Amino acid sequence: MTESTHDPAPADCSAESQVAKVFEWRRGFNAMYLIDIGVQLGLFAVFADRPGASAAEVAEQLGLHAPYVETWCTTAYSFGLLEGEEDRTFRLAPFIDQVLAIPSHPRYLGGYVRLGTEFATEDHRYCLEAFRTGDTVPFQGRSDTFAEAVAQGTAGLQVLSARKLLPELEGLKDRLDAGGSLLEVGCGTGRHLLQLTKAFPQARCIGVDIDPTGMKAAEAAIAAAGVADRVDLVAGEVGDVAAGTEVDAVVMIEVLHEIAPGIRQSVIDDCYRVLRIGGWLLIIDETYPSTLAESRRPEFLFPVQTGFEELTWGNVLPTREEQDFLLRNAGFDGRIGRAVIGEGFTVLSVRK
Numbered sequence: 001m002t003e004s005t006h007d008p009a010p011a012d013c014s015a016e017s018q019v020a021k022v023f024e025w026r027r028g029f030n031a032m033y034l035i036d037i038g039v040q041l042g043l044f045a046v047f048a049d050r051p052g053a054s055a056a057e058v059a060e061q062l063g064l065h066a067p068y069v070e071t072w073c074t075t076a077y078s079f080g081l082l083e084g085e086e087d088r089t090f091r092l093a094p095f096i097d098q099v100l101a102i103p104s105h106p107r108y109l110g111g112y113v114r115l116g117t118e119f120a121t122e123d124h125r126y127c128l129e130a131f132r133t134g135d136t137v138p139f140q141g142r143s144d145t146f147a148e149a150v151a152q153g154t155a156g157l158q159v160l161s162a163r164k165l166l167p168e169l170e171g172l173k174d175r176l177d178a179g180g181s182l183l184e185v186g187c188g189t190g191r192h193l194l195q196l197t198k199a200f201p202q203a204r205c206i207g208v209d210i211d212p213t214g215m216k217a218a219e220a221a222i223a224a225a226g227v228a229d230r231v232d233l234v235a236g237e238v239g240d241v242a243a244g245t246e247v248d249a250v251v252m253i254e255v256l257h258e259i260a261p262g263i264r265q266s267v268i269d270d271c272y273r274v275l276r277i278g279g280w281l282l283i284i285d286e287t288y289p290s291t292l293a294e295s296r297r298p299e300f301l302f303p304v305q306t307g308f309e310e311l312t313w314g315n316v317l318p319t320r321e322e323q324d325f326l327l328r329n330a331g332f333d334g335r336i337g338r339a340v341i342g343e344g345f346t347v348l349s350v351r352k
C-alpha cells in the first residue's frame with residue numbers, strides 16, 4: 001500500500017468538531033456583514049475619533065437607530081473588534097483603526113470585506129446556474145464601486161510594491177531616478193500608478209488595462225493628482241503600448257491570474273519584449289496548489305479561497321509550475337525570485 005501524502009484529519013476530529021467548524025464559518029459570515037455595516041455607516045471611523053463613546057452617543061452622532069447600534073456594539077465586542085465597559089462605552093480593539101477605520105492605511109481591509117458582502121453575494125446568486133452552464137461574468141465593466149473595492153483590497157500590496165519591492169530590485173531605483181520608465185499591466189483604477197509617481201518622481205509611468213471602468217477612474221485620479229504629464233494610460237493589452245516603447249520595469253499586482261489562460265503567454269512575452277536589458281518584471285499574485293495535499297497548507301489557503309470566489313469570473317489561478325513555465329518560455333532565463341507574503345500572496349521577480 002502506498003503511504004498517503006495527505007495531511008490526515010486531526011486526531012481530535014469528531015462530529016462535534018465538524019459541527020463547530022461550520023458554526024464558526026457561519027459566525028464569520030455574520031462578522032463580514034457586521035464589519036461592512038460598520039464601515040459603510042462610519043461606526044469604526046467614529047469610534048476611532050471618539051474612543052470611550054457610548055453606543056447611544058455614536059448612534060446620535062450618525063443619526064442611526066440606537067437599539068440597532070447597541071446590538072452592533074455588543075456583537076462587535078463579542079467578535080473582538082471593539083473593547084468596552086459595562087456602562088456601554090466602547091473603543092476600537094487594538095489595530096482595528098488600521099484595519100477597518102482608515103481607508104488609506106496599507107492594512108485596511110474594508111474593500112476586501114465589501115468584495116465578499118456585496119459582490120461575492122451577487123455572484124452567489126447565479127452560481128447554481130453557472131455550475132450547470134459554465135457561464136462566467138468577467139471582472140471588466142462591472143461598476144465603479146466594484147473597481148474601487150478591488151483597488152482598496154490591494155492597497156497594501158500597492159504600497160509595498162512602490163515603497164519596498166521595486167526599490168529593492170537591483171539597479172532599478174538608479175535607473176528610475178535617472179529618468180527611466182515603468183509599465184504597470186492591469187493598472188485598474190490607477191492607485192498604484194499614483195504610488196509609483198511618488199516613489200519615483202523622475203520616472204515616466206505607463207498604465208495598461210482592458211477594463212474601461214477602471215481606466216476611467218484611473219484617468220480622473222491621475223488628472224486630480226496633477227501627474228498627467230508623467231503618466232500615460234493605454235486602454236488595452238501590453239501589445240497595444242506604442243511600438244518601440246522600452247521600460248525598466250513591468251509590474252502587475254493581482255493581474256496574472258485574471259488574464260485569460262489562452263493569452264497569458266503572449267502577455268508575458270509582450271512584457272519581456274518591452275523590457276530593456278537588465279529591466280525587471282515584478283509580479284504579485286496568488287499561486288494555486290500543485291497537489292491536493294498542498295491545498296490544506298497555510299500558504300495556499302487564501303489562493304484556494306480566491307480560486308473559488310473568482311471561479312465564475314472566469315479566473316484560473318496558475319500553479320508554481322505554470323508561472324515558471326510562462327516566464328521561461330517568454331525568455332527570462334535568470335533566477336526567478338519567489339517569496340510568499342501576507343496571507344498567501346506570491347512575489348515573483350525576474351530580470352531580463
Ligand SMILES: C[S@@+](CC[C@H](N)C(=O)[O-])C[C@H]1O[C@@H](n2cnc3c(N)ncnc32)[C@H](O)[C@@H]1O
Nearest residue numbers: 151154186187188209210211253254255258259
Ligand atoms: C484584480 S484587478 C487588479 C487591479 C490593480 N492592479 C489593483 O491592484 O487594484 C486585475 C486587473 O487586471 C486587468 N486585466 C485583466 N486581463 C488583462 C490584460 N490582458 N491586459 C491588461 N489588463 C488586464 C483587469 O481588467 C483588472 O483591472
